[in-house]
Amino acid sequence: MAVDQDQNRQRIKQLMRKPGNNYCADCRAADPEWASYTLGVFVCQSCSGLHRNIAQISKVKSVLLDPWRPSEVEFMDSVGNDAARAKFEKQVPAFYYRPSRTDCTLLREQWIRAKYERKEFIYVEKQEPYTAGYREGFLWKRGRDNGQYLNRKFILSEREGVLKYFNKNDAREPKAVMKFQSVNACFQPAKIGTAHGLQITYLKDNSTRNIFVYHEDGKEMVDWFNAIRAARFHYLQVAFPIASVSELLPKLTRNFIKEGYMEKTGPKHTEGFKKRWFTMDDRRLMYFKDPMDAYARGEVFVGSKDNNYSLVPHFPPGIQGNHWQFGITIVTPDRMFLMACENEKEHRDWINAIENVMDRPMLPHEYAVEAYFKHKP
Numbered sequence: 001m002a003v004d005q006d007q008n009r010q011r012i013k014q015l016m017r018k019p020g021n022n023y024c025a026d027c028r029a030a031d032p033e034w035a036s037y038t039l040g041v042f043v044c045q046s047c048s049g050l051h052r053n054i055a056q057i058s059k060v061k062s063v064l065l066d067p068w069r070p071s072e073v074e075f076m077d078s079v080g081n082d083a084a085r086a087k088f089e090k091q092v093p094a095f096y097y098r099p100s101r102t103d104c105t106l107l108r109e110q111w112i113r114a115k116y117e118r119k120e121f122i123y124v125e126k127q128e129p130y131t132a133g134y135r136e137g138f139l140w141k142r143g144r145d146n147g148q149y150l151n152r153k154f155i156l157s158e159r160e161g162v163l164k165y166f167n168k169n170d171a172r173e174p175k176a177v178m179k180f181q182s183v184n185a186c187f188q189p190a191k192i193g194t195a196h197g198l199q200i201t202y203l204k205d206n207s208t209r210n211i212f213v214y215h216e217d218g219k220e221m222v223d224w225f226n227a228i229r230a231a232r233f234h235y236l237q238v239a240f241p242i243a244s245v246s247e248l249l250p251k252l253t254r255n256f257i258k259e260g261y262m263e264k265t266g267p268k269h270t271e272g273f274k275k276r277w278f279t280m281d282d283r284r285l286m287y288f289k290d291p292m293d294a295y296a297r298g299e300v301f302v303g304s305k306d307n308n309y310s311l312v313p314h315f316p317p318g319i320q321g322n323h324w325q326f327g328i329t330i331v332t333p334d335r336m337f338l339m340a341c342e343n344e345k346e347h348r349d350w351i352n353a354i355e356n357v358m359d360r361p362m363l364p365h366e367y368a369v370e371a372y373f374k375h376k377p
């Protein structure tokens, strides 16, 4: 018996090293050490925990710690990650978001459920919620000023090119109309304080607006997210007809480059430092009094080094007042922005985030954004 156990263990370990099996079948993390012996896939520890939530479909074991039967090893050998992907990911729409190891639990869990439990990518008719080009439903939306969540009707219409919501169910006019051109969506469970929390941002008169929504049902929320991605994809395909699919996909939705508190001064650098929540969204460095404010208090456009933007990792001499210890000076063609970080790690992370953006050459449409910021009253 012990000899058999040893043999089974050796065989399953060999399978684990086969190309295709050396990345988690669901989030692509390297060197997965768990396996679903009913689906025939190797997964990382974190995804194995999510497989336990669909125990009627997936049963998991540790490759290294659990005992294996010969028939289970046989089954793993006959399937494996490549074959499972060919089956369960046969028809994933190009725009559909595939989560990675660092994404929130909701995205990773719904990806696993969509693949194996609902089999959405085997039966295309199940993709209707995010492929139809039209979607309506109710979401809990955070009130702009009072922070209270109210149930609001949302409509996404590719024909009109907008996402909109209504304050009253019988209202004819929407409360807000968000054009797909500027809409972004990203899951922000920690910031919003709920596992299904989605932040939607859009531009209105070149200023950024934030709304915060969630739905109790994880599938509904992820369906909204992918419907927004589908709408963005179709919008971009029309706007940039010669761009390839792989060029467009990273533009569908974007996570913020960095977020967190820093202190800042006003334009004269004499008003003292105030603590603000900063969000680096591509080239827009926005600051808010509260992380969940509807509108940014202000924005700094971060151009490229070639266009006279630079960063100095400390303050200029002679800066007065109480402030956090670790200074950053952003120099734009117009003025200097002084920011203070609380600790060394934040200081280093912000410098990296801002310098990465500055190192990138500016794209044609970004000059228009820069021009707007220069002439802002």
Ligand SMILES: [Zn+2]
Binding pocket: 024, 025, 026, 027, 028, 029, 043, 044, 045, 046, 047, 048
């Ligand atoms: Zn994984």
